[in-house]
Amino acid sequence: MIPASFAYERAQSVREAVELLESHQGEAKVLSGGHSLIPLLKLRLTSPTVLVDIGGIAELKGISAEGDRLVVGALTTHAEVAASPEVRRHLPLLAEAARQVGDLQVRNRGTVGGNIAHADPASDLPAVALALDAVITVEGPAGRSEVPVEDFILGPLLTALGGSDVVVSVAFPIPKGKWKGAYEKYPHPASGYAVAGVAAVIGVDDGGTIRDARVGITGVGDMPYRARDVEAALVGNPATEEVVRRAAERADAEGSFSGDLFASEDYRRHLSKVYTRRALMRSLP
Amino acid sequence: MASVFGTAIKRREDPRLITGNGRYTDDVQLPGMLYAAILRSPHAHARIRGINVEKAKRHPGVVAVFTGRDVAGKVAPIPTAWLPPDSNIKTPAHPALAVDSVRYVGDGVAMVVAESRYVARDALELIEVDYEVLPAVVDPEKAMEKGAPAVHEEVPDNVAFHWQAGSDPASAFQDAEVVVRHRFRQQRLIPNAMEPRSAVAQYNAGSGEMTVWVTSQNPHIHRFLLSNILGIPEHKLRIVAVDVGGGFGSKIPCYADEALVALAAKELGRPVKWTEDRRENFLATSHGRDEVIYAELAGKRDGTMLGLRIRMVANMGAYLSTAAPGVPTILFGLITVGPYRIPRAHTEVYGVFTNTTPTDAYRGAGRPEATYVIERMTDLFAREIGMDVVEVRKKNLIPAEEFPYTTALGLQYDSGNYHGALQKALEMVHYEEFRKEQERLRTQGRYIGLGWSTYVEICGLGPSQIAGAVGFQGGLWESAAVRVHPGGKVTVFTGASPHGQGEETTFAQIVADRFGIPVEDVEVVHGDTDRIPMGWGTYGSRATPVGGSALAVAADRILEKARKIAAHMLEVSEEDVEFADGKFQVKGVPTRQVTFQNVVLQAHLAWNLPAGVEPGLEAQAFYDPVNFCYPFGAHACVVEVDVETGQIKVLRYVAVDDCGPVINPMIVEGQVHGGIVQGMGQALWEGAVYDEQGQLVTGSFMDYAMPKARFFPSFETAHTVTPAPHNPLGVKGIGETGTIAATPAVVNAVVDALAPFGVADLEMPLTPEKIWKITHGRDA
């Protein structure tokens, strides 16, 4: 598989990356781990004239706890997220999702920034990002800004990123109080991507009543989504299996479902409920 | 010294291969080498109204562009080399590049040769082809219907051949108390060898010699066919295929691409390389299976099988690939009765053209399909008469004392102990306990199932006389040359062509064992027609039973001569010399002995040889087996079905195989494991899908699900040993058994698990949604 020819630039800083992108007027693309971009190049489904490799930019790497959130640098790999003591302590469901991305090679090369920026509708991280209300830090020609994930992912392979924008980091807020979370995934047997993936968080008060519930669902259609109907059916109710079971039935009330060769729309609707229930069950504190 | 035969020494190939020191075709780098890329049809069926290559020719770095018209007079059509007799076989011309029509997505249309691989690939996009798209047909049964588009004008009904075996079993059906009928679909599979196909050609205009490095399972067959296609005499044509990264049948055929690369090298006076990419591998390398099978089994209520009637419609794709017609006929049609004593049987096969990638042998080739059908039918029969599936098998398996056993389809099964293998598997599985556990779990809403596959395989291809009788356009004997060097080291030249099976190791074990020398002292050479004697390659699990036997015979010839020399050295008559542990010794006098190495040295020095004995120590053997080999065994698979989502989890897999004496247990286990994985791949995940227009929908690893290590439990393997009576090693093949046995074992297990849902059969691959539809009362 041979891509069309392209020029290669290596940026030393985020600023330089933005400038390079700007100077090529929409003809350039950022290269991170390359595990989504390079297949597209090889299939000649995209043919940018320039690749701006940000792989050497130190400031884009690493994970840090900043107040009540974990900030994950754009270049952090899935393997690093999965292995991070910080992530495992504060946001085990994020580690769980990262551990289930593709296979070993993909986890060692693929990056969090690339995953979010690519916005594949079957990617795992968007489900977790949605459930946790993650915020994406973007640097563009006009400087830095923070974009909530719900405003960032706009459609299949479509984001709010401008042609000269670079994802700098993704900040995952750590829920407060007593809570638990989980990520449940049905991997496609061929690609490893999610046929259905559900990130769930349940927070309870001292009396055992659900005060906070978040459900992010990926893989089942054009776009990952927040299952707010499910959340509404949980909040204010006792944290019991029965409540979860009933709430999970509403998993397909939102979202745009679609089918393919492996799984029809109907089946995916069914899976969204089953995996929502399974993720929520494991999130009962 | 302990015998090395039967020991699990490590594969000597591996250090080379896993450290990147293998020599695969794509590793060949020659000065001045050019690169070819092939433009492939995006349409399943179209007429070519015109091709404009001018822009591509002008592209910087492009050296030449060839179209079908350019090569037509220079490269003969690609031949079919298996022509089953009495089958009215039609072999419409298969041009190396399409001239007037394209017949499948992937059909070659033009070739660009350029200074780099990248330029060649870019230039493909500059070729303008004016296609008139024609209606296409992809389903083999639809292709047989009246009014279906004709893939080849000269074959209006699309029937490539019609073949039959056995005799009419009508009387069995009249006597039957029960008749089970079923239609099975063997989905199309994509072999997906790890190494894509590749060819490098170099022509010496001075000497007229052409060398082609190519990904081949059978370099001499390639030489045979390419010589005819290219018009280059055999003695001027050298084929080299040393390290080949898997083939699974897909590297048996001779492909147009290889001939085109050779033509380009000759025309342009520079070496040319072509390596397919994975997308081409999906589209333009042969596929496997893709058949519809109608089966009818007649029997009695006491479980006795009486007769079997099979009708198969086999999708051959757009052209008849090299060995393709032999697969659904000889390799399927003669073994449909499996390991059972079924007195009457008949097979009828239609080979049909469609607008799809040509099919050919794929690991097991025909025998997995036959085993699948009879093993599924056995379960359906058991269900119909309310008998346990193991009891039905026990009742019908050919008893050990009846071997050699001639089947209703005319094969003579040489040896076997089918009940013995089944018994061993039953013990490993703990069958009775399993049934209790199954009952218990069902009351909790959990569904586990156990599936059996008792199989027999026909392999070790095969007696050349039979090869001729069944239309194989070649011999099936094998060659070996053993050259003992003055210092006692040995080089072995084999006509077999290992490409992952580890014969560099096992063949060295065979020779080291016979000579009583360290296995490190034996080198195995293969895959280069300039170095090895004529041979027919590796497929049909033949390398060890046939090639290994040739080697044993050649080694024994060396020993015969060495014994003469030893006797002379020891000053006794030949009869008084015995050979053991690498030493010739006077019988009863242990102090009077000479080592093998010592004798070898004397043979080469020739200072004092017995009268009439020539100097040197080298022998050659051509071994033609008198029968096929018939490995057999019993496999059992345990699954759990998550009825909520339809997902299937394989809990256990037990394999008892009988391949005769095991030369290297580790290699045999590797073959069994790999085979099982491929067999399960068909049952659970793999399946090529075309849309109505003939586009391959599963055209990449994103959609075509290859089995992954994490899908499997650890396999439990064991052996029984029933030597093949007719070859010097007693060995049978083991390369395909896993693939042959595993597929029905898995499907039988899932059907067993879902029995409470009234499930009798499921179409492969058993994707979760199909199961979910059944368990949720929706139409599958």
Ligand SMILES: Cc1cc2nc3c(=O)[nH]c(=O)nc-3n(C[C@H](O)[C@H](O)[C@H](O)COP(=O)(O)OP(=O)(O)OC[C@H]3O[C@@H](n4cnc5c(N)ncnc54)[C@H](O)[C@@H]3O)c2cc1C
């Ligand atoms: C076989 C396989 C299986 C996979 N399975 C899964 C799976 O199960 N789950 C899953 O979630 N993912 C999966 N992936 C995708 C994997 O996680 C990718 O690595 C990831 O989606 C993209 O990250 P990357 O660093 O490789 O990005 P790249 O491929 O380098 O880039 C992807 C896109 O994002 C843009 N981009 C990258 N980084 C930035 C940035 N910092 N700022 C702005 N734009 C940027 C690029 O320009 C490009 O358009 C799989 C990939 C493969 C090849």
